[in-house]
Amino acid sequence: MKKLLVGLTVSLSLVSFAHAAGNASAGQAKAAVCAGCHGVEGIAMIPNYPSLAGQHESFLAKQIMEIRDGVRKVPEMTGMVASFSDQDAQDVAAYFAAKPKNLGQADPALVARGQELYRAGDMAKGIPACTACHSPNGMGNAQAKYPVLSGQNPAYTEAALKKFRSGERANDPNNMMRAIAAKMSDKDIQAVSNYVFGLN
Template sequence: MKKLIAGVVLGVSLAATAYGAGDPEAGEANAATCAGCHGENGAAPVMAVYPKLSGLGEKYLYQQLELIKAGDRAIPEMTGLLDDMSEQDLQDLAAYFDAQEMTIAKADPELVEAGRALYRGGNLASGIAACAACHNPSGKGNDPAGYPRLSGQTAEYVEKQLIAYRRGERDAGGQSQVMMDLAAKLTDAEIKAVSSYISGLH
């Protein structure tokens, strides 16, 4: 029994190390580079089509930074910015932004009902699963699984990403195929509604 308990404790410790390997204080030094586009603390992007980075989930952020650095996820505005950063630098940066507070916007009142229905219940007729199944009913995500927080993200950025998934333009990362399959079934009106709903979700 003691061996079993010890094994469980070790497993939890290793999991914590894998999902929380970054040092937020160390990451703050490199975060200044990001403020030009993503705003102070990654919470106030200078353009709505740029993502908020605050509180997205350390594992997700680290995965995306790795993909961008490797060139697997192409973001022209970030070309070369991560080239001199080590794996630990990326982990620290992810930990820093995850520790920052996400700001919540206000959804378009005319789109709330349609957005809520799709986010919470999906669309059975077209085979769209509920966003809440992976991203949490409150939009807080699932960090151990690498599913990002959506709550508070800008509507414009969410819309841009769903369209990119639908077109097959964003195809890097472990969950990309799931998102491409789902986005392929979304109409323009559904994308608008759920993107707006997410921006005010909390």
């Protein structure tokens, strides 16, 4: 009986996982509404917008659904995703996740402080190392829905961290990013945002 229950649980888990997976081919047409800001290939030409190429499907789908549902406030996107079903969000996320990510060039003047914060944090300020969640190479953690930071537009990352710091953005699990960003100065935010842009 115990084996049957374990087998059933595993089977149901696989079914729900398969149902939640996106279809990149279906996502291509649905992603047309995203191209104006995020680029056809998911690489934003406007620095204040995030590049989506190579981002984790799980993270992108979460963001799309939270913007659609009003959990994350992004007025310029709300109308774009208002009619998206959960499956649409998964499909668009799968489409962009399959694209090669942007590779940036960090500003040498900011690299040392950015690398220090990213790799070791700043214990005097109570800032943990970014690598703990976003990995040493900036590839994040798909299962935990922690985003890829490597190659992300620095202006976007900087704005996101400042929104976490002010509390304007509050869709982080357990207040984690808000608590960390609250301890970061503008220079810290600029340095780490620049560093991850060139991280690969």
